Amino acid sequence: MQLDANTSMDLKIVSLISVGKHPTSGRARRAEQDGRAVELGLTLAEAGRGKQNLTVLHAGDSQQSALRSYAGMGLESVRVIQLRESADAVSPLTEYLRKHVPDIILTGVRAESGESSGMVPYLLAEKLGWPVVPRIANIVSIKEGVAEVLQALPRGQRRALTVRLPFIASVDNAAAEPRQSAFGPANRALMEQQQAGSETDTVRSEWSELPARKRPKRLKVVKAKTAADRFKAATAKPQGSGGKVLKDKTVTEQAQAIFDLLLEEGVLR
Amino acid sequence: MSDSDYSHILRRDPRGERIARNRLHPLHSTVAVQVAETLGPSGLLRKNPHAVGFIGPNGIKRIDRLKGNAIAITGRRNAQSSQEVLLPLHQVSEPDFTIVVVPDMVGGRLTAHDKDILGQAHQLARSMEAGVAGESTGAGAVMAVVFGVSKEESFDKAGVDRLLLLDGAEYEGYCPEQQVAALEQVEARLKPEYWLFPDSVHGGTDLGSRLAARLGERPATQAWQMNTETTICRGASGSTDITRDTPRLLMLAQECANPVDETRHEALSIEWAPVQAVLPELHDLGQVAVDPNAIPLAEAEFILAAGNGITNWEQFHATAKALGATEGASRVAVDDGNMPRFRQVGASGTWVTARVYLAVGISGAIQHMQGIGQCDKVVTINTDAGCDMVKRADLSTIGDAEKVLDELINLVDTYRQQALHNQNGEKEGAKNAA
Known part of the structure; x- marks a missing residue:
C-alpha cells in the first residue's frame, strides 16, 4: 500500500x-x-x-x-x-x-x-x-x-x-x-x-419470508416430431455443429488460423 | 403452403408398381431394376454382389427378394430430415408496451443466462397481452439494450424484437456511469413496463443496482420465479425465499425461465440519438496481468490443454506462458507424470468452463469431452482427423503439434512486440504534442 x-x-x-x-x-x-x-x-x-x-x-x-x-x-x-x-x-x-x-x-x-x-x-x-x-x-x-x-x-x-x-x-x-x-x-x-x-x-x-425451497431442476425437453429424431437426441454424442477442419495446409496457415480465432475471442492480452 | 412442407411424405406410385408387377407390360423394362445376374461369355452365370439390393429410404441397403419386380422408392425423405426448420416469425409492428432486457454479453455474445431472461421477458409480455380479467394491454415488444461491440448473430432466435445497439467509443471498457445515462434516456423516452437484468457477476447486478438507485425503484434481486403479480426471490444469501409484489426492475437469477425456442423475432435496430457523454468518475486502466496458473482451473477463461500427443513439454509450457493460458491436461498426460493431478480436465478431474479451450494432442475420450461440455470455443491441434475431439472442435488443425505450437509462439511474440511498439509510439507522440 x-x-x-x-x-x-x-x-x-x-x-x-x-x-x-x-x-x-x-x-x-x-x-x-x-x-x-x-x-x-x-x-x-x-x-x-x-x-x-x-x-x-x-x-x-x-x-x-x-x-x-x-x-x-x-x-x-x-x-x-x-x-x-x-x-x-x-x-x-x-x-x-x-x-x-x-x-x-x-x-x-x-x-x-x-x-x-x-x-x-x-x-x-x-x-x-x-x-x-x-x-x-x-x-x-x-x-x-x-x-x-x-x-x-x-x-x-x-x-x-x-x-x-x-x-x-x-x-x-x-x-x-x-x-x-x-x-x-x-x-x-x-x-x-x-x-x-x-x-x-x-x-x-408486506413480504412473506420462508426458508428457501429447493429450485426445480431444469428438464431437458426434446421437441422431436418423429421417433427417429427422438432416438437420435437420446443416443447421439454431444457434438458441435461441425467446425472448420484445416487439413493439408502449411503449418503457418494453421497457426495463423488459431491465432486469428484467439484474437477474435479476445483471450490474448 | 410451400412444397417443402409436404416433401417429407412418402409418396407411392401405384401405376409404376403395377407396371413393375406385370412382366408383359411394354414399359416393364424401363421401370424394373436391372438384375445383378448375367450370363458370362462362357455361358457361366455371373452374379454381381455390389448390384444386389438397393438403398432404402433410411439409407440402409435392402436386398430385393422380388427379383427387381418391386420399384425402388426415391430417397426424397432422406434429404428432408437434415433440412433446418424455419421457425415462425413473431412480429410486433407498433408495440403498446416495452420490456427492456439489458444482457451481459460476455465476450460480445448472449450468455445462457441472457437467453433465459429474454425468455422470461416474452413470458411476461404474453401474460400481459392476455391481460388481467379480460382487459388486454395490446402487443408488447422485448427490447435488448446492448453496449459495446456485439458478435452475436442470433438475436432473432433468442427473442429480441427490438435491438438498441450502443457501440460508440464512449462505451468501450468499464463505463457504468455512461451506461446508466443511456438507460436513463431509454426510461425517459419509452417508459418500459419492466426492466430485466441478469443477476450476475459479469456486470448485470452492478448496472441494475445503479439504475435502480437512480430511478428510485426498489429492485427484486436473485429473483428466480416471477409473473406479473408476484415474484419469488432469494434473500439472506440464498437461504430464504421472499415472496413479494413484482417491482418494475428485476435482477433475475440463472434458469429463471426457459429460453425462447419456438419463434423467430425481428431484432429490428432502433434509431437512437447519441447519448450525451458523461464525465466519468471511474477511469478504467484496463485489466491487470494475472498469473494464469494461479487461477483455479474450473473458472479459467482460456485453457491450453495437453494430451498424449505432446512430446516436447518444455515447448508446451512456453506456449502456455506466451499465450497467457491456464494449463490443463488429459488423463494420459497426468498418469504419465507429465502434469500434476490437479491439472486434469474431465470426468475424474475438473469440469472446466473456459470460453476458449485449446486442446493439443488430445483425441477426446468421452470422459474428457464431458469435462469440456461447457466450453464455448474448442480449438484442437491433432494428427488424427477422425477423432472425437475434431468432431467437437470449432477449429481443428491436422498436423504436427510441435511445429504448429512453434509457429504460434512466433505469431504471438510478434503481436506482443507490435502492440508494445504502438504503445511507445503513442506515448512519444503525446510527449511531442505536449
Missing part, C-alpha cells in the same frame, strides 16, 4: 458492517465480506497514521453479540446506530455519513441476512453523490486524492480503476481474508451507541 504523505494524514475510512449468518447452522456470525471490508480498512489505517482513522459502523441492534467478533479484530470501539429490526437503515446511515464526511466507505457486496439485495452502497452513493466501485479486491495506492483500486472480475481476473476520493466501495470475496478475531479484545471493545430517527420499512413488512 502506497499512501501519499499529504492525504494519509487525514484519511477517514468508514467500514459498514452487518450481522452475518452461517450458511449451515444459521447462527449469527461475522459476515465474510464485511469482515474483509474491516480488514481492508484496518490495513489502510495502519499504512496511514493509526487505527483511529477507521470507524466501524453498524446500523441495528447494539446488543447483537456477533458485532463483538468484528471488534475482536483489534478495534477499540464499534459505532452502532440503534435501530429497530423493521427500520430502514439507509436514511440514518446517510445522515451519519453526511455529518462525518469520510473519504472512503467500505461495505460488503451483499448482506448474509435480511433482503441481501446489495443495494446499500448504491443507495448511499446516490444520496451522497459519490462514485461507487463495486467488488474491489484491493486498494493499491492513494495519491493526491486519487485512489487506484483493483476490481475483482469473474474468472480470477482483475481490473485496475482510478477514482477520486471520496468514494464508496463494496469489497469482494477476492480481497484479503479478515484477521482472526480475539475473544478478550472483543469483550473489552466499546459499543458506542447512537440514537437516530428512522422510518419503518413498510414495503418489506
Whole structure:
C-alpha cells in the first residue's frame, strides 16, 4: 500500500458492517465480506497514521453479540446506530455519513441476512453523490486524492480503476481474508451507541419470508416430431455443429488460423 | 403452403408398381431394376454382389427378394430430415408496451443466462397481452439494450424484437456511469413496463443496482420465479425465499425461465440519438496481468490443454506462458507424470468452463469431452482427423503439434512486440504534442 504523505494524514475510512449468518447452522456470525471490508480498512489505517482513522459502523441492534467478533479484530470501539429490526437503515446511515464526511466507505457486496439485495452502497452513493466501485479486491495506492483500486472480475481476473476520493466501495470475496478475531479484545471493545430517527420499512413488512425451497431442476425437453429424431437426441454424442477442419495446409496457415480465432475471442492480452 | 412442407411424405406410385408387377407390360423394362445376374461369355452365370439390393429410404441397403419386380422408392425423405426448420416469425409492428432486457454479453455474445431472461421477458409480455380479467394491454415488444461491440448473430432466435445497439467509443471498457445515462434516456423516452437484468457477476447486478438507485425503484434481486403479480426471490444469501409484489426492475437469477425456442423475432435496430457523454468518475486502466496458473482451473477463461500427443513439454509450457493460458491436461498426460493431478480436465478431474479451450494432442475420450461440455470455443491441434475431439472442435488443425505450437509462439511474440511498439509510439507522440 502506497499512501501519499499529504492525504494519509487525514484519511477517514468508514467500514459498514452487518450481522452475518452461517450458511449451515444459521447462527449469527461475522459476515465474510464485511469482515474483509474491516480488514481492508484496518490495513489502510495502519499504512496511514493509526487505527483511529477507521470507524466501524453498524446500523441495528447494539446488543447483537456477533458485532463483538468484528471488534475482536483489534478495534477499540464499534459505532452502532440503534435501530429497530423493521427500520430502514439507509436514511440514518446517510445522515451519519453526511455529518462525518469520510473519504472512503467500505461495505460488503451483499448482506448474509435480511433482503441481501446489495443495494446499500448504491443507495448511499446516490444520496451522497459519490462514485461507487463495486467488488474491489484491493486498494493499491492513494495519491493526491486519487485512489487506484483493483476490481475483482469473474474468472480470477482483475481490473485496475482510478477514482477520486471520496468514494464508496463494496469489497469482494477476492480481497484479503479478515484477521482472526480475539475473544478478550472483543469483550473489552466499546459499543458506542447512537440514537437516530428512522422510518419503518413498510414495503418489506408486506413480504412473506420462508426458508428457501429447493429450485426445480431444469428438464431437458426434446421437441422431436418423429421417433427417429427422438432416438437420435437420446443416443447421439454431444457434438458441435461441425467446425472448420484445416487439413493439408502449411503449418503457418494453421497457426495463423488459431491465432486469428484467439484474437477474435479476445483471450490474448 | 410451400412444397417443402409436404416433401417429407412418402409418396407411392401405384401405376409404376403395377407396371413393375406385370412382366408383359411394354414399359416393364424401363421401370424394373436391372438384375445383378448375367450370363458370362462362357455361358457361366455371373452374379454381381455390389448390384444386389438397393438403398432404402433410411439409407440402409435392402436386398430385393422380388427379383427387381418391386420399384425402388426415391430417397426424397432422406434429404428432408437434415433440412433446418424455419421457425415462425413473431412480429410486433407498433408495440403498446416495452420490456427492456439489458444482457451481459460476455465476450460480445448472449450468455445462457441472457437467453433465459429474454425468455422470461416474452413470458411476461404474453401474460400481459392476455391481460388481467379480460382487459388486454395490446402487443408488447422485448427490447435488448446492448453496449459495446456485439458478435452475436442470433438475436432473432433468442427473442429480441427490438435491438438498441450502443457501440460508440464512449462505451468501450468499464463505463457504468455512461451506461446508466443511456438507460436513463431509454426510461425517459419509452417508459418500459419492466426492466430485466441478469443477476450476475459479469456486470448485470452492478448496472441494475445503479439504475435502480437512480430511478428510485426498489429492485427484486436473485429473483428466480416471477409473473406479473408476484415474484419469488432469494434473500439472506440464498437461504430464504421472499415472496413479494413484482417491482418494475428485476435482477433475475440463472434458469429463471426457459429460453425462447419456438419463434423467430425481428431484432429490428432502433434509431437512437447519441447519448450525451458523461464525465466519468471511474477511469478504467484496463485489466491487470494475472498469473494464469494461479487461477483455479474450473473458472479459467482460456485453457491450453495437453494430451498424449505432446512430446516436447518444455515447448508446451512456453506456449502456455506466451499465450497467457491456464494449463490443463488429459488423463494420459497426468498418469504419465507429465502434469500434476490437479491439472486434469474431465470426468475424474475438473469440469472446466473456459470460453476458449485449446486442446493439443488430445483425441477426446468421452470422459474428457464431458469435462469440456461447457466450453464455448474448442480449438484442437491433432494428427488424427477422425477423432472425437475434431468432431467437437470449432477449429481443428491436422498436423504436427510441435511445429504448429512453434509457429504460434512466433505469431504471438510478434503481436506482443507490435502492440508494445504502438504503445511507445503513442506515448512519444503525446510527449511531442505536449
